[in-house]
Amino acid sequence: MARYRGSVCKFCRRERLKLFLKGDRCYSEKCSVDRRPYPPGVHGQRRPKFSPYGEQLREKQKVKRIYGFLEKQFRLTFQRASRMKGVKGENLLLLLERRLDNMVYRMGFARTRREARQLVRHGHFRVNGKKITLPSYLLKVGDEVNVRDRSKKIALFKDALEGVERRGVPGWIELDSKEMKAVVSGLPSREDITMPIQEQMIVEIYSR
Numbered sequence: 038m039a040r041y042r043g044s045v046c047k048f049c050r051r052e053r054l055k056l057f058l059k060g061d062r063c064y065s066e067k068c069s070v071d072r073r074p075y076p077p078g079v080h081g082q083r084r085p086k087f088s089p090y091g092e093q094l095r096e097k098q099k100v101k102r103i104y105g106f107l108e109k110q111f112r113l114t115f116q117r118a119s120r121m122k123g124v125k126g127e128n129l130l131l132l133l134e135r136r137l138d139n140m141v142y143r144m145g146f147a148r149t150r151r152e153a154r155q156l157v158r159h160g161h162f163r164v165n166g167k168k169i170t171l172p173s174y175l176l177k178v179g180d181e182v183n184v185r186d187r188s189k190k191i192a193l194f195k196d197a198l199e200g201v202e203r204r205g206v207p208g209w210i211e212l213d214s215k216e217m218k219a220v221v222s223g224l225p226s227r228e229d230i231t232m233p234i235q236e237q238m239i240v241e242i243y244s245r
Contacts, residue, residue, distance in 0.1 A: 096234070105138075105154060115239070126236030126240045131224065131225065136172060136176075141162060143207055144182060145200070145206060145214070145219075146184060148196070152197075157171070157172045162182055164182055166181075181219070183217060198214050
């Protein structure tokens with residue numbers, strides 16, 4: 038499977054927005070967006086002029102980078118959202134939020150979505166008592182996610198949970214940090230997604 042191995046801080050600078058791809062670093066004075074608030078490259082400090090298509094493309098790229106997707110996987114997720122009842126753009130965001138790797142991040146068991154995806158693949162989590170290693174697994178209301186017993190001693194989980202107070206836990210998740218488990222008490226609504234995303238632009242670029 039293809040994988041991006043370069044600097045993810047360039048993504049934040051390209052979008053001129055904190056995408057929180059580096060965990061604690063994004064909250065510190067070392068954050069690249071705070072230090073160099075312009076796109077990377079020789080011509081980064083020039084004021085960009087985007088066409089309508091360019092603005093749509095930037096919005097799609099931003100959402101892909103927030104959730105750690107490459108193009109093929111993101112397009113397939115959009116196609117799945119298009120077949121669902123309701124608004125395509127909101128369906129897309131709902132599918133992205135319900136993924137196991139994103140939920141692990143939201144629950145506070147990982148500092149970034151990228152880290153959450155790796156932890157899921159390595160089998161550190163149980164969903165309703167069953168080992169799940171598929172990051173794209175969709176959670177539903179009532180599902181319980183817990184760190185397996187052998188993994189609870191790993192310092193990484195304790196460090197991640199300490200940062201929960203700063204990030205906060207969404208209202209649709211009930212977290213028990215001592216037992217290292219969480220329950221999906223509801224599904225997120227569009228208003229619960231606080232990142233500045235214009236999902237209609239993504240619908241428009243895929244509808245060309």
